[in-house]
Amino acid sequence: MAAATYDFNIEQGVPYSRVLALKDSEGAVLNLTGYSCRMHIRPYVSSDVILVNATSSNGKLIITNSTGLITISLSEEDTKLLIYSKSVYDLELLDSANKPIRLLKGNVIVSFEVTRE
DSSP states (O other), X not given: OOOEEOOEEEEXXXXXXXXXXXXOTTSOBOOOTTOEEEEEEXXXXXXXXXXXXXXXXXXXXXEXXXXXXXXXXXXXHHHHTOOSSXXXXXXXXXXXXXXXXXXXXXXXXXXXXOSOO
16 A cells, blocks of 8 residues: 655644544544554655654654544644755554554645744
């Protein structure tokens, strides 16, 4: 299964939250019990720099097992790290053996904060 493409529009310096609903090809909600997930935002695909590291372990990705929901929850501090007008990301689901399934990929388009301390 190829990863779906979706671009996120994020305002710098403001908390960001997005809920993703995962369903199978027939539209049934996926049960995510036993799964974890991870997402990196980088300046460009081959960059070694990780601007934001979001995982289900660090609380920036929240899995609601029986409803197939993954919530992306970035703090104000996280979005301040987005210093490029366009970055890239992908989001992976990991099974109990840590085998990754790439769910989403795309761009992170940033609206820069103008009023700041």
